[in-house]
Amino acid sequence: MKNVKAISLFICIAIFNFIISCGDENAISYSLTVQVEPDDGGSVSQRSENFISDTKVTLIATANSNYSFSTWTGSVNSTSNPLDIIMDEHKSVVAVFKLMDSDRDGITDDLDECPNTVEGSTVDDNGCNEDLKEVVATVWTGDLINFIKADGADPALAVNQDRITDKVWITRDNEGGQIYNRILESTSDKVTSPLGTKWSEGALDDYASLTYTTFRNATGKPKDAVGTTYVVHLIEENIYLSVRLTSWSQGKAGGFGYERSSK
Secondary structure, three states, X not given: OHHHXXXXXXXXXXXXXXXXXXXXXXXXXXXXXXXXXXXXXXXXXXXXEEEEOOEEEEEOEEEOOOEEEEEEEEOOOEXXXXXXXXXXXXXXXXXXXXXXXXXXXXXXOOOOOOOOOOOOOOEOOOOOEHHHHHOOOEEOOOOOEEEEEOOOOOOOOHHXXXXXXXOEEEEEOOOOOOEEEOOOOOOOOOOOOOOOEEEEEOOHHHHHHOOOEOHHHHHOOHHHOOOOEEEEEEOOOOEEEEEEEEEEOOOOOOOEEEEEOOO
């Protein structure tokens, strides 16, 4: 009798394991394909993957600089972000990003050299008021001025800003990052700061033939650019001046210094 019970128990366990095993093998799964449009617009937290049926997946879209999230298309049409979807069929989802036009002048931020024009004003292809074309370039070749912002100094104070003109106040935060234009920005942006300026390595005498770009593109890593001379274009006022970096503090200290030409 004991042997019969043992054999019965063994058979029951075997049957149970077989049912569970078959259940795992026959579980339905669906594929999720995730794409981004355009490719450099941003990223999505979830990659393309297969999921067991009825799994809930959360998608989070993160925009790159100069872009904002717009909508989800494909198997799902929604502007929700994050977005929850249930995998009850094969699905393909596209995160669509769009270029921003912060000052609404018709020129997207990635091309806008005058990012604070008045809405509705007439601008050129660079996003600047068209009457700026009539402004004659001014080249500052006057006495050199040394500006230094000490480590930990408050960037909100005027003494810690190089107020080059009424439209360009250069400073740096104490959490790392790069210099920025305090009158136009509340903090620095690695791609665009300092707003209202363009930079080119070279001599001031050659200002008209130089190719200008953003501070970060021109300097690479600012700590490695100490001792290098640049020509800086103050875009809205059409002023050119020379700047030679003399110091750049690391470790989120916030200090920096340069020597620049004046009027």
